[in-house]
Amino acid sequence: MTDVLILGGTGWLSGRIAAHALGAGATVTCLARGARPAPPGASLVLADRDEEDAYDVVSGTDWDHVIDISSRADHVSAAVRALGDRAARWTFVSSMSVYRDDETVGTDESAPRHPAAQEAEEYDYGPQKVAAEDAVQDALGDRALLVRPGLIVGDGDPSDRFGYWAAAFLRALDEPVLVPPLHGRKAQIIDVDDVAAFVVAATVTGAVNAIGGVRDLEDVLRTVRAATGHIGQVIVGDEERLVAEGVEYWAGPRSLPLWLPPEMAGFMTRSNARYTESGGTLSPLSDTVERVVADERERGVDRERRAGLTRTEERELLDVFAR
Known part of the structure; x- marks a missing residue:
């Protein structure tokens, strides 16, 4: 049985990811502050990712798959430091907002990104996701998948x-x-359930544009x-x-x-060729x-x-x- 740790798991997208992992037969642990419940069947570890000891309860376990959707680079970097050596596979849910070129039609995953956010800078979503991607890729290498969704839609x-x-x-x-x-x-x-299913089941690494x-x-x-x-x-x-x-x-x-x-x-109008070639579905x-x-x-x-x-x-x- 696959042991999956979701950093989150109680929000809209992360909750759907947890539900899909449970449906695939995985044992799922969600690490979150506890403002919302974890999906039925998942375990919930209460933690505040602003705190240094946020990962203490889960850092002693070997995880088959760690999934993170945070939009804060400092949270992602801290998670990688605490858990990177214990993860066989790591998926970071990033965003199309990492790309700095919004004019050229048909660009793929090789398109230029924004400069990565620096610690002293005011929060900016796209650069934060870039910095988070870099933290994951630098630490995990060929164990890492960077999923870049665009407009995710669905009920809720x-x-x-x-x-x-x-x-x-x-x-x-x-x-x-x-x-x-x-x-x-x-x-x-792209349907939220298509993104969630891909995050759980994909076996490719590197960056993938998850978009319709x-x-x-x-x-x-x-x-x-x-x-x-x-x-x-x-x-x-x-x-x-x-x-x-x-x-x-x-x-x-x-x-x-x-x-x-x-x-x-x-x-x-970005390319989703790698997503569909990698088994991604489109409802x-x-x-x-x-x-x-x-x-x-x-x-x-x-x-x-x-x-x-x-x-x-x-x-x-x-x-x-x-x-």
């Missing part, structure tokens, strides 16, 4: 980026929905809309006007999620959308969320575009 997603669109169409019913400029805009998405195929953003939103049964108008906003009205790109409050500036054409978009729509119905389409427009904000903007 706490970012609300993809789920926003299901909620927007559901709450509008037969009324209009505002969407961003769509011509030439692309989207690459390139799709037209218009087709993605059309699929979501069809699944919700929305019959109102779809109003395409003008880019310059949206920006002038303070609507944000990609994510966050007062945003139109998944919308990117034209100059970022490479951000959602049908319609299946993922069906789960997301059901999840948004259950959690409430008018709830406070981390990304998108409120319905009031959306109506105000629709009035602007109707003038």
Whole structure:
């Protein structure tokens, strides 16, 4: 039986990874602060990764597989120092945000990365992931896999980026929905369960872009809309006007999620060839959308969320575009 240690294991993605490892017959230990429960069947070791003794309880065990998803390089470096010699295999879940070129279409894992974060610098997600990758690769070498997901979607997603669109169409019913400029805009998405399954089962090493195929953003939103049964108008906003009205790109409050500036054409058009060649699977978009729509119905389409427009904000903007 495989002994798997997940540094985390109680969050959205890490919890799915733990569940997939359990489903594959592994013995799973999650190391976390304990704010949330571990998945049923997993053991939970309470630890604060800010503390020097965070790994004391688990550092005396030989692990078949250690999995870390942290976005803090100091946490990753400390884990590698404490556990690197006890791990037969190490997977670090990194991010597409390590890449500094968002303009070139079709880049693969060899694309240039941001400079690694330095200790004294203000926190920056991409450079932190780069520094974490370096710590893992330098210590583990050919025992290490660096998984670089892009836009992870699915039910329960706490970012609300993809789920926003299901909620927007559901709450509008037969009324209009505002969407961003769509011509030439692309989207690459990957189901959270596909990422989790790959992290658990992959046998390759080095870096892998874990991301879906390139799709037209218009087709993605059309699929979501069809699944919700929305019959109102779809109003395409003008880019310059949206920006002038303070609507944000990609994510966050007062945003139109998944919308990117034209100059970022490479951000959602990266190569996933190594992922698929290494056994990575891609769930049908319609299946993922069906789960997301059901999840948004259950959690409430008018709830406070981390990304998108409120319905009031959306109506105000629709009035602007109707003038």
